[in-house]
Amino acid sequence: xxxxxxxxxxxxxxxxxxxxxxxxxxxxxxxxxxxxxxxxxxxxxxxxxxxxxxxxxxxxxxxxxxxxxxxxxxxxxxxxxxxxxxxxxxxxxxxxxxxxxxxxxxxxxxxxxxxxxxxxxxxxxxxxxxxxxxxxxxxxxxxxxxxxxxxxxxxxxxxxxxxxxxxxx
Ligand SMILES: [Zn+2]
Numbered sequence: 457x458x459x460x461x462x463x464x465x466x467x468x469x470x471x472x473x474x475x476x477x478x479x480x481x482x483x484x485x486x487x488x489x490x491x492x493x494x495x496x497x498x499x500x501x502x503x504x505x506x507x508x509x510x511x512x513x514x515x516x517x518x519x520x521x522x523x524x525x526x527x528x529x530x531x532x533x534x535x536x537x538x539x540x541x542x543x544x545x546x547x548x549x550x551x552x553x554x555x556x557x558x559x560x561x562x563x564x565x566x567x568x569x570x571x572x573x574x575x576x577x578x579x580x581x582x583x584x585x586x587x588x589x590x591x592x593x594x595x596x597x598x599x600x601x602x603x604x605x606x607x608x609x610x611x612x613x614x615x616x617x618x619x620x621x622x623x624x625x
Contacts, residue, residue: 464504465479500591502619504617552593561604567605579619589604589612596608
């Protein structure tokens with residue numbers, strides 16, 4: 457598993473909630489374009505992390521415990537082992553072929569329309585399309601849902617942050 461992080465721009469404050477980015481015109485775009493599209497396409501999940509204000513940090517909001525998350529992950533892995541038990545060399549959703557995607561990541565009309573619109577609006581590549589379907593399949597497995605529902609697809613689309621035209625566009 458590859459986990460990587462980067463600054464949003466050379467000065468580090470692009471999209472910062474209350475500090476000004478001082479990078480000149482085109483600088484943010486140039487900074488991001490150092491990472492090639494094909495490389496970004498191969499990374500399943502892109503998420504933008506913005507600084508958390510102190511008041512939020514200090515709030516003692518109950519969140520899901522690591523123990524609970526771990527149990528959900530183990531369950532989702534079991535679902536995938538069962539799904540691919542007859543397919544050698546495929547153990548998890550990320551490894552699905554296009555043919556398996558069509559079989560195991562079938563979308564209802566509403567979810568399909570949402571994905572189509574997102575593809576057009578965000579100008580996503582065919583590779584990004586496959587990634588979204590695979591990630592949506594995993595989100596629905598984590599949700600213990602047999603079908604990929606519209607909210608699973610919409611969540612998966614939000615994980616393609618760096619494909620967005622809006623990013624430094
Ligand atoms: Zn900047």
